[in-house]
Amino acid sequence: MTKILPYFRKPWVLIFIAGIILFVITDVVMTSTSNPNFVPTVLLLGAGLIPVTFVAFIYQRVPIGEGLLLPIVFTFLWGGALGVAVAGFLEYSSLRQLGAYQLVGVGLIEEAAKLIIPLVFFFNGRFRHEADGLIFGIAAGMGFAALETMGYGFTTFLQSQGNPNSVLQTLLVRGILSPSGHAAWTGLVCAAIWRAREKNWSPLYTWAVAGTFVLAVALHSAWDILGTISSKIASLVFLEYAGLVVVGLVSFALLMRRFLVARHFSGEEASQAFRPS
Secondary structure, three states, X not given: OOOOHHHHHOHHHHHHHHHHHHHHHHHHHHHHHOOHHHHHHHHHHHHHHHHHHHHHHHHHHOOOOOOOHHHHHHHHHHHHHHHHHHHHXXXXXXXXXXXXXXXXXXXXXXXXXXXXXXXXXXXXXXXXXXXXXXXXXXXXXXXXXXXXXXXXXXHHHHHOOOOHHHHXXXXXXXXXXXXXXXXXXXXXXXXXXXXXXXXXXXXXXXXXXXHHHHHHHHXXXXXXXXXXXXXXOHXXXXXXXXHHHHHHHHHXXXXXXXXXXXXXXXXXXHHHHOOOO
């Protein structure tokens, strides 16, 4: 018990527990009263719980620059909202002309749109380490994922004629998968961009930025393509789920590897900064 108690003092654990309690309360009230006024609250809490918790988890475990909390909150909100708006506009305007390549176009547009706010802080130049880029990317990706999940949850609510179980399933599945999706893809790209600047834009690391972006688009596109298999051929539902699991695991493993590397080097620099001369 004494080993478990310290975990309940961690902010990310408290955020998760508080969020779960609030979500359950509002969901029970909405279900028992059939009051649609609670739908926005349920969608907000359900879609935002895991994204906010995951950003807090990463924030606590990477030695990053001072004064980064407010920029991260700003990136989560603005990066998510602006990314969704820009991606939605571009997808509506251009994807109808792409035919069979629509899902690849979605991956390209959304991965680029999520970089808008992180790049603002990149060019500001105040936060210069790879770990900073990683957390900015994760924050923007998770903000995007939360708002996108709210949209899917609302669509499910309308299509199911207000079935709370369908809405809960949508929020739960998309919430659990969000660290393996948007957070991973944008986090990897931003980490590569910041890392290239740390290495003075040497050719190897500069090309790594392009390669990482292409990889993120490829993973995103594969995720979207696999997610449509069963809607076209019902008998291939197992292949769809198996493919999504593989893409999710690869994406999350790459993110965690980048996280451990960024954490290691940031920790070394932090310790050297406080080392007596």
